[in-house]
Amino acid sequence: MSKGKILVVDDDRLVLATLSYGLTQAGFEVIDADNGDDAILLAREHRPELALLDIRMEGLTGFDVAAYLREYLQTPFMFLSAFTDEATVAKVKELGAVAYLVKPLDISQIVPAVEAAFARAAAPEPVASPPAPPPTEFPTTLDPTAMAVGVLMHRYSLPRDEALARLMSLAAADGHSVPEQARRIVDAVELLARPGTR
Structure with missing residues (x-):
């Protein structure tokens, strides 16, 4: 039985294949794409429960895909990137990613982060939601x-x-x-x- 459906997007085919295989072996149903345009089409068709996105890709970036997923499909997403510069970190926070994983990582480190994201998504909503933090603070999901x-x-x-x-x-x-x-x-x-x- 699948632990959940995840969209994996990376323009490096080797990384994509490694992630897809590792997550499939861990029990997830994986939909993969090597560019942002395909990622959005596949997300619309398959409605994944989580997306794992590379940030810097030709054409639509991971940020573009994340913005679409948030706005139109309400799909939670996490980023996997080699970049930790200030602008990237700020954008990750602004978009509200559930996690930001910094490459290089092996699949044994990624699977627990994915499982934690699915667990958070499955947790029942509290009856009274706490007030949203001011924009200058970290979103609680990051x-x-x-x-x-x-x-x-x-x-x-x-x-x-x-x-x-x-x-x-x-x-x-x-x-x-x-x-x-x-x-x-x-x-x-x-x-x-x-x-x-x-």
């Missing part, structure tokens, strides 16, 4: 720790486990929890990304 690890990986050319260890070390040194330290790092990145701060 994990600041994962984003901070991605920033450290990019900034210091570290593998994921070493970047996480550095985040934990920084948190301990500053007397903060790991999520709090992660939020501070991402807030600093956003501050640097503001016009006039370069």
